[in-house]
Amino acid sequence: MSIVEIKSSATTLVDVEDNSTESLSDKLNVLLANYSIFHQNVRGYHWNLRGANFFELHEKFEKLYERLYTKMDEIAERILTIGYQADHNFSTYISESLIDEKINVSDGIVASKDILSSLKVLITLQKDILYYADELGDEGTYHLMSDAIKEQEKLVWMYSAYLGK
Ligand SMILES: [Fe+2]
DSSP states (O other): OOHHHHHHHHHOOSOOSSSHHHHHHHHHHHHHHHHHHHHHHHHHHHHHOBSTTHHHHHHHHHHHHHHHHHHHHHHHHHHHHTTOOOOOOHHHHHHHOSSOOOOSOOBHHHHHHHHHHHHHHHHHHHHHHHHHHHHHTOHHHHHHHHHHHHHHHHHHHHHHHHTTO
């Protein structure tokens, strides 16, 4: 096997000949866009928060954006691993994200409600990708989605409990 063949087979982890992996990378890039906007929203909540629950939520929001940042990197590197490029520019993120930018939110309850709905968006997108990856036999992407869904479902429970929902 030549070096070119080895390189080619190493980047074609999902063994299909049609455009399924391209569709998968498109879905992952849309997911990445949603993470990026959400991550930046949570940074804003962490910074601009005011009120009686400041100390509690300021710290919780920091932990959340750190987890989102870690996951973003894993998603981007998964896109590279299956042979495509990861979007990295905010103009693309804004146009592709279902989660909107949130500006100057200082109320912890408003921020927590938005976090809850944004987590649900991520979970929905990730379930769609998980089923698609399963069809393609792409275990790496499947498990990446599965781990994220499990972690975020727990956060949905916790933020719902905090909000009394
Ligand atoms: Fe900080």
